[in-house]
Amino acid sequence: MTSAFEPVHVAGATLSNRIALAPMTRSRAGAGGIATGLVAEYYTQRASAGLIISEGIQPSVVGQGYPFTPGLHNAEQVAAWREVTDSVHAAGGRIFAQLMHSGRIGHPTLLPDGLVPVAPSAVAAQGQLFTGDGMKDFVTPHELTGAEVREAIADFAEAARNAVEAGFDGVELHGANGYLIHQFLAPGSNLRTDEWGGPVENRIRFAVEAVEAVAAAIGAERTALRVSPGNPYNDISEPDPQAAYEALVKEIDGLGLAYLHVLEYGPEAREATLALRKQFSGPFVLNPATEGPTDHRALSLIEDGVADLLAFGALFLANPDLPERLRTAGPYNTPDPTTFFGGDARGYTDYPTR
């Protein structure tokens, strides 16, 4: 029986355990989307994870959906991330960059030069977002032309090259939670009638080609994808997700990716998770559906072979030494949602270790 505290091979390296820091936006980048010394401190504190997956990082200017999120699309951002990755590596950690293009989840007030958010189709998400200038309704996004779809894919590949130059051990494409890749996968946000929309084989094309482009740029063994089948977050409508995700995994399975990361939505999703796990031949990272934040009770999923690694979000945010605390089934510091997004060291780097 494999335990979560045994090593696992991912991206050409041996990770010390099977516990991953789940990607979490913390909105503490400096002006120009620059990771600061405080960001380096936050990740370095969590270097006892087998794998750190960074917060969502925009691969392009228009890919930014929230205030104070970092980028990987210019030299200054690359240099700043280098300090983070060096610090994590010096502490014995491994770190992947999560590339997150937020698509229609964003707002013109967050973007320069009169840019507006982009999406597969001109369908606004219902709801509001925090812009730094109060809560605002989502706007109707600009529908990407065929040429612009290809540019968005090329931007992922370029940002992946930048990630490697910045010292990241690999790149996870954010295909979950209603952002651009998910917007292409889901019929509610993708009304296209060209090769990027309509039947399943067209709706998965953007995800597949983005993964392939990143794999061509930095190597498949350093490329990963996160998905959240059926997750309605950010106004996603995906009534029958299983066919699309099985088709997607079928297309990317032969590439030899670093891992597939599934964020499980809802307790009834386990069967679908198991089907994807069985279908994918590489390392399988699971962020399981749980009541409240994922904790030590999830460790049995490794023992039972449901996943090769487990991703922990809120509890890892609040417990920099989470792997040690999981080993003893707690106790845990309690996450404080009022300091999740934005601000300073408070609720970021000041959670105590034991």
Ligand SMILES: Cc1cc2nc3c(=O)[nH]c(=O)nc-3n(C[C@H](O)[C@H](O)[C@H](O)COP(=O)(O)O)c2cc1C
């Ligand atoms: C503050 C916060 C920020 C998040 N930001 C991201 C993100 O940038 N990318 C992503 O894929 N998921 C993001 N998530 C989702 C987490 O990765 C994770 O799926 C979620 O917290 C559920 O796991 P848990 O029960 O262990 O917290 C975020 C979650 C939280 C709490």
